[in-house]
Amino acid sequence: MNTEDYLNFERYKNKPASSVAGFSAFQDEQTNLYYFAMQDENANVLLISEGYPSEIALNNGINSVVNNRDLDERYKLSTTNDGKYYLSLTAANYQEIAITDFFDTEAEAMALLPSERKKAAAALQTLTTDTNGEDNYLSCSAYRGHPKSSFEGFTTFTHSNGQHYFAMVDNEDNVILRSEGYGSMPARDNGVQAVINNKDIPERYKTRHFTNGTRIISLLAANRKEIARSCPIDDEQGLFGLFPLLAPPALALTGSKEDDYLACHEYTGFEPDENGIAQFEKNGQYYFVWYNNEGKVLLRSEGFDKEVNLQDELAMVLKHRNDESKYEYIDKAGHRIKILKDESGREVGRSCAEKYVVPIAAASVAPAATTIPVAAPIVVPKAAEAEGKFKWWWIILPLLLLALFVWWRGCEKKSEEANVPVIKPIDSVKISSTDTMTAPRVDTAMKEAVPVATEKIKSIFFDFDKSDLTSQATADLDRVVAVLNTNPEYKVKLNAYTDAKGSDVYNAALSRRRAAAAKNYLESKGIKSSRIQTSTFGEKDPIAKNTLADGSDTEEGRRFNRRVEISVLKDGVKTGIVEEIEVPAELKK
Known part of the structure; x- marks a missing residue:
């Protein structure tokens, strides 16, 4: 075995999971080859691979390890040139397919045999x-x-x-x-x-x-x-x-409906059925809970004295849980609880409280004060009045009042047009204007697609060679969830990118994983996949410099390129609630 075909053992740690359980896989930026590691149940690396020229070859190597890893006879004790001990795993044809770490003693190496473990x-x-x-x-x-x-x-x-x-x-x-x-x-x-x-x-x-x-x-x-x-x-x-x-926020007063429910953490840790439902008994009461794929509580029940009553309530939840029209909301102290109701309007379950960004409805614009013109008094000739001639001014007066009314309505309409606020979204929107004699107008479709929120949504960023969501990224995605829940006609678009380190093939795959991470998080929060669009670009379209003019690397620039850009859309048009990424002038591409 040539140990130079393997990377340093530490470089196999904390890598992305592969499609095969218990394995991680990655492409090394220096060698441009593909590697995998087999891990135990605590994510400790047990076996590492040499480099493979393609992902297909890598997957074949993983399958070979799966077929041989549980057989003691497939392991061979070996030593390095400097006297270290290790086990090498071989296939049926005796070709080496993976090795362990290096140890000072033979006993430490032999302890990794399947039977010994x-x-x-x-x-x-x-x-x-x-x-x-x-x-x-x-x-x-x-x-x-x-x-x-x-x-x-x-x-x-x-x-x-x-x-x-x-x-x-x-x-x-x-x-x-x-x-x-x-x-x-x-x-x-x-x-x-x-x-x-x-x-x-x-x-x-x-x-x-x-x-x-x-x-x-x-x-x-x-x-x-x-x-x-x-x-x-x-x-x-x-x-x-x-x-x-884990403490629930104080959303309900003593004696309220929330008192019929357990605290949210007490609904966790139960084994769900194929519908994501788990049932349990506590303090003589029967409860059920609905989990998503990650074990998060989506809906919980109040307690029931009899199990048959719980089953009746559960049937209502299964019938209505995917019908958004059956949900109502309680908003308090910056948190939201979703309430599921049946056809009669009776509550059959509720979510746990989650932090919620409350959109502020666009303020109504009061029309500008308009001075209503008052007709000048009509002077009636006294001579005519005294003589008892035909009083012609009885006809003239209504006509004048009608003309004044038409003129006033026209002025009021122009005043309303002139006071329409011109709202420019953060996502660039070009608003056309007319000549100086006409008040500027906002395109109707654009105007409708501009909500006003307490805090702008931000695009998310990733650590180097990672597709895991940071705590800041999940917080930003939670704001997306809040807006989408409040505006069911909205959709979200996720464009994923990487920096320029690594090969085109690797970066394309990395951007796919980043887009998938963001999409999966939104889906875990109840957003339907039909409302989420994803596109991946690898290292294309950088918004900041990956290297400086002298050819040196710039981490400050690359971190802007490791991103998923978020756009919130209404009828395919960008809304104005996503904040532009601000790149310093000296780092702009």
């Missing part, structure tokens, strides 16, 4: 299982009193069983989350990083309830695998003290 997992589970079904976690007392690590807010330690652990702690060293055991310190540090990446996302938490009344909060990765869990918590006060982001 299974025995180690079984032994660890037997050693550490407690009355709460804690599998390979230690008791909570074992996580206390350890020194702070290089990760802020975390302690790390090695237990006497040889396993490596961490704990996330608060300022008073109370354990918030604790880890299971890891076989190596690098693997444990990857676990810490996974917690950091997910701990601020409410949807990543689930609650487990036990018969003694306690509960345990689990933190999940994006693939729904557990990466840390809390110690047992006795009550909601303790729960929200440790996890304030």
Whole structure:
């Protein structure tokens, strides 16, 4: 085996997931070759590949690993030139298809054989299982009193069983989350990083309830695998003290309808059926919950004394849950709850509260004050009046009043036209004007497509070689969701780009993943795919410089190009609620 065919082991970590479960795949920017890594259930890299010239060849390599990885006889113990030990996985024809990391001892390398890993997992589970079904976690007392690590807010330690652990702690060293055991310190540090990446996302938490009344909060990765869990918590006060982001906002007064529901976090962690529905019993009451594909609560039920009553209510939810006309909303304190009602208008379920950007209706424009002309008094000749001649002014007076009325209405119409506000959307819209004698007009279709919002929607950006959404990106997409929910006639367009590093083929795939990440997030929030348009451009159409005039790289410029541009459309026309990307003059392309 030529180790030069492989990258440094660290470069296989934290790469995008492939289409095959348990594998990541990527194209290296320096070699332009394709690589994969096989991971365990905690996303620790076990096996790495050499470089492949195409994605087809890469996928063939992954399939070969899947077919051979569980057979001890397919592994061969080898050594490097400097005396390090590793295992190489071979196919039936003895061709090497993947290798492990390099170790100082033969025993460390042999511990990665499939049979050895299974025995180690079984032994660890037997050693550490407690009355709460804690599998390979230690008791909570074992996580206390350890020194702070290089990760802020975390302690790390090695237990006497040889396993490596961490704990996330608060300022008073109370354990918030604790880890299971890891076989190596690098693997444990990857676990810490996974917690950091997910701990601020409410949807990543689930609650487990036990018969003694306690509960345990689990933190999940994006693939729904557990990466840390809390110690047992006795009550909601303790729960929200440790996890304030799980506390529901105060949307309802005591004695209101919300009192018939559990807190939102208590609907998490149940196994759904094929319709995304889970049913459970708590405190002698029966409940159901509707999840999306990521386990987020879409609708929850109130409690029922009898299971048959729950089934009747559930039938109404299944009948109406996809009918937007059956939903009403409660908006309060910057949050929104969706209420699902049946044909009679009776509530049959409600969502959890979510932050909501409330659009402000366009202010009505009061017409300019118009002075109504008053007819001058008509002087009637006294002689004529005295003589009793025909009073002709009885005819003239109505005619004059009619003429004055027609003239006044014409002036009022011109005044209204002159006071129409000219609104220029952020997305460039060219508004035509007439000559100086006529008031400027706004194109009717354009005028209708310009809502006014409390905060502009912004396009989103990505870290280098990443398609994961940042916390800022999800916040920006939440504003898109709020606008689309409020305006069902609107659609959104997502244009995805990369910077210029990497090959055209790789960047085209990366931009597809970025567009898919944004689209999937919107769909997870209930936006129908028919309202989402995506286009991908790879490294084309940069809005900032990737390199400077002297040929040197500019990260400041490239970060503007790693983007998904968002447009909100009405009838195919851009609205004015998306903020333009401001690129500094010295970085503009």
